[in-house]
Amino acid sequence: MLGYAVRRSVVALGLVWVVATLVFLVIHLIPGDPAELLLSQGGFAPDPAAVAELRTQLGLDRPLPVQYGSYIGGLLHGDLGHSLLDEHPVAEEIALRLPRTLELIAAAALLAVVFGLPLGTLAALRAGGPADRALSVLAGVSMSVPVFVVGTLVVLVFAQKLRWVSAGGFTPFSRDPLEHLALLAMPAATIALGLAAVVFRMTRSSILEVLGRDYVRTAMAKGVAPLRIVVHHVIRNALIPVVTVLALHLGTLLGGTVLVEYVFNWPGLSGYLVNAVEARDYPEVMGIVLVISVLFVLLNLAVDLLYALLDPRVRHA
């Protein structure tokens, strides 16, 4: 197990490097000069002097390998560069906002698992029955509704019409834990709706598949009690693909919370990212993309390790 963990970690480190390099290359090798692009908003040809100045400011006039070296060197020191607009260090802003985004994702994942897993198991054990059919249709629809539609409707109904909660925002946990959680609930539930549907579907099909396996029949032939068969033989094996799919979706959410944070005014990474994209503030966009992608890679590493923990065969692969 340890050897496997080490091997996977090395691969993940390599991927982190690949991601960092890709981010660097995207900005430096795409056709067109970023400085020129940045200044050419509004359809006017930019002033060459201004472009040259910006190039120097961005360090774009240095040879590529030198730029790459200082970029990687900066990363190793946790330096993600500075905003073009206000010189604010990108790393600092990310450090402030990232935990809020992660909290939102974690809360959504928790809700999704709490609802999706038991309901998926139930539907599989009663496959074809009325409960299964109703749940499957419900899941199909929940998966299809875009998250910002759900969010907007949630705000309309619960905040505007019923006035149960305020329309969104954020209160630090340290200031008022209850209000913090109350404000977390709406965006988390919005994300969780679609995610729970994914967990539900995956759990259902995975359990159905495992139920047909020979070792389940063998366990029955041993006279093992039904509940123990479900818990001990079925769920653990069925969980393996569920974990993978859930993690994949969580990774997608790292970028996908943008919409929900926007709808609910949740001050995570997204507001920052959307503003940066609108202003074409390269260092900010690069920094956020890099951090999230690295998290994405690390998440996949965590999944691989969890996978190995659940399935002893993987450790030797």
Place this chain on the structure above:
Amino acid sequence: MERRDLHRLAVPLAVVGGIVALAAAAPLLPLADPVHIEVSARLTPPSEGHWLGQDEYGRDVLSRAIWGARASLAVSFLAAAIAGIAGTALGLLGGYFRGVVEILTVRSAEAVLCFPPLLLALLVVTLLGPGAGTLIVALSILYAPSYARVAYAETLAARNLDYVVAQEALGARSGRILLRTVLPNVAPPLLVQFSLTVASAMVLESGLSFLGLGVVPPEPSWGLMIRGARSTMDQAPWLLLWPCLALTGTIVALNMLCDALRDVLDPRGRTVSANPFRAFVSGLLPATEPAPAPPALLRVDGLHLAIGHGPGALPAVRDVSLAVAPGETLAVVGESGSGKTLTGLAILGLLPPVVRVTGGRILYTGRDGTTVDLARLGEPALRRLRGDELSMVFQDPSASLNPVHRVGDQVAETIRAHRDLSAAEARRRAVALLDRVGLPDAARRARAYPHELSGGQRQRAVIAAAIANGPRLLIADEPTTALDVTIQAQILELMAGLKAQAGGMGLIFVTHNLAVVSEIADRVVVMYVGEVVEEGPVAEVFGSPRHPYTAALVASVPEGDDDRLSAIPGVVPPLHDLPAGCRFAPRCGLAEPACTAGAPALESLGGGRSTRCRRWREVA
């Protein structure tokens, strides 16, 4: 494609088609100008001229919803198509040339998958600025790798197909062959991929437009409409309704289409309901009937099994009777489809849910001396017997062991299901059992996972679990078939040895291997298409068969010890098309008109022998 498939596809296809048609026809419809601003009429509710009302700039909502569909659909379909063509080409190239080309195409496309999708789209928007064109570029980049993967895998698979290899050997241009072979194969998965891509491209497009980073105002788009309506939702909440409904409805329809396509094109995903567990948890059969003439151990009387319900039910097993005495080994032989395995499963009450007992009795006399009918025993009572008094070993030991639990624990599980023991004590006994079935270094092997053992060792472990509680009857269903020949012999030896030690244990050995039968069994039952055709002591039945089928089986055994019962002319008739009269008649050299007129009965010949052939005296 079956009609049922067409039905499944019809509804989502019609909905998606309708939406596409409506969007395509937008310029022809008598719609208001979607970008015409009329500030004085802002937020007016539905009226005669504006069926769905007017938005925050007084623009016509109906017109914007239909024109908005154009934008969403155009972006999604174009992006999906570009991604599909580019990705498929990359995958084909990578799979065909391998090596460096593979790295340049498939592997580098996969680098895209290192980034969360929405984030990558935002990155592209940063570089190119918002707009429909940017969206198409971003979404194409995003989705091309998935196509590349599918095409790559199919190309690799096609490369190894026999006829591709053969044609290449004949000097044909392999590129063209590959294209001809691969494209039809990749078409179905790519079609599914395409509809998936359209649906998720639409979600992303509307999301980006909603953020103000997609379609540029004043062009209509559903995402933009929701964005606009959101800002005025306290005054005019109904404006949210239409774009939300349109967007969600379209995506639901697209997803339904994906599901239907996947089911139709990939029938593997369809086998959902056939799991024995449902019968297991819900199956409470009627109460026990009084049993006449109790057997010493087990007697199956006139057992009938049917697959399915109603008039379409297939007679899988008909009128099967057999008996096992304590300490006796009964072999049940027959080709696949003879019903031998189902008969074994019926004894333990482990039939798949589609198979029902439609007649007969399975009388079993237990340790406490009472006789029960296993065919009518309730599930809780059956469960107490299974693994304790009645045990079963299945064909494939690798599939019979749960891959995520240690071998020793799986043996201990049988003990703890029936005996009130501490975990440590059960584990100690499991090690002793593994030692008894000849697993070297049992204490260490008990802690191993199934994949760490060889096939033979796994079957030993499965047998250890089966005999853990000293069962009175052990049913072994082809326990050596999945193993190679030398291991087969060892397992047979083990089973014979265990039976000798256990004294009174009865053994039912289900197999198609006659050599194994003569080695291990006292008596044999020969089955053919769900019926017993001959029964008797092994030496006599094989020495002088009294049924043409048995005779043919015996004659087909080659000199070696690996026989496959394949040399009998003709084929086993399918259950839905059984011949009238004697079921063996179409393959029987002795068949006469009387044989097909009426089904022969099982005739007792004395000396424990019986046969289901009217001309048994003439069987050489």
